[in-house]
Amino acid sequence: MIAPSILSADFARLGDEADAVSNADWLHVDVMDAHFVPNLTLGLPVVQSLRRSTDIPLDCHLMIDDPDHWAPLYAEAGVANVTFHVEAAADAVRTARAIRAAGAFAGLSVKPGTPLEPYLDILREFDTLLIMSVEPGFGGQSFLEHTMSKVALARRHIAAGHLRLFLEVDGGINADTIEIAARAGADVFVAGSAVYGADDPAKAVEALRALARPGMAQSARETPPGTAL
Numbered sequence: 001m002i003a004p005s006i007l008s009a010d011f012a013r014l015g016d017e018a019d020a021v022s023n024a025d026w027l028h029v030d031v032m033d034a035h036f037v038p039n040l041t042l043g044l045p046v047v048q049s050l051r052r053s054t055d056i057p058l059d060c061h062l063m064i065d066d067p068d069h070w071a072p073l074y075a076e077a078g079v080a081n082v083t084f085h086v087e088a089a090a091d092a093v094r095t096a097r098a099i100r101a102a103g104a105f106a107g108l109s110v111k112p113g114t115p116l117e118p119y120l121d122i123l124r125e126f127d128t129l130l131i132m133s134v135e136p137g138f139g140g141q142s143f144l145e146h147t148m149s150k151v152a153l154a155r156r157h158i159a160a161g162h163l164r165l166f167l168e169v170d171g172g173i174n175a176d177t178i179e180i181a182a183r184a185g186a187d188v189f190v191a192g193s194a195v196y197g198a199d200d201p202a203k204a205v206e207a208l209r210a211l212a213r214p215g216m217a218q219s220a221r222e223t224p225p226g227t228a229l
């Protein structure tokens with residue numbers, strides 16, 4: 001799945017910018033509070049408006065303090081997938097349950113320097129794992145390839161039947177890097193500048209999808225069910 005990030009879109013024309021990627025699977029919405037990350041974007045009222053103006057399922061990536069309070073409100077607003085950062089959460093499991101109770105998918109995100117091993121158990125409570133491949137806060141940064149070891153680790157746990165998750169990568173995804181992420185085992189790809197920086201955003205979505213497919217096929221061959229962890 002391809003999830004264009006509206007962080008790289010024109011914030012004064014968000015409805016039109018969503019329409020420009022009507023072939024996208026999810027629309028990625030980066031919520032930043034100038035505390036958890038050194039940048040400020042948008043919040044619940046804008047997400048509520050966006051929800052009314054597009055049929056594309058919204059994928060909200062909360063880069064905010066106190067997600068335990070805020071995340072369920074995004075689920076109640078009709079967001080399809082609500083992802084928050086494990087580094088910011090006081091009780092990630094309780095928050096995941098509240099998101100799911102409100103009818104949304106629950107997502108957990110990890111920054112590039114955050115290991116996955118301490119969280120493998122609680123990931124059973126989630127639908128999505130978002131692995132950051134840049135430091136959260138800004139679009140247009142370079143892909144950090146070392147973060148793909150976490151994608152591969154999560155993919156092995158999924159292949160072995162220990163976890164059921166969408167595996168999402170976010171940051172620096174473009175025509176040069178998407179296959180690396182797909183080969184590591186990702187199946188949801190966030191792309192901001194690579195989509196909204198293109199002359200034709202919908203064509204960029206289609207091109208990225210086509211580039212991801214061979215890598216995903218290879219990943220599936222390399223991690224058959226039962227692979228040793």
Ligand code: DX5
Pocket residue numbers: 005006007008028030061134135136137138139140141170171172173190191192193194
């Ligand atoms: C960064 C955001 C990303 C950002 C990605 O903190 O979480 O979603 O939009 O932008 P690109 O694709 O330009 O790296």
Ligand code: ZN
Pocket residue numbers: 005028029030061170190
């Ligand atoms: Zn994001």
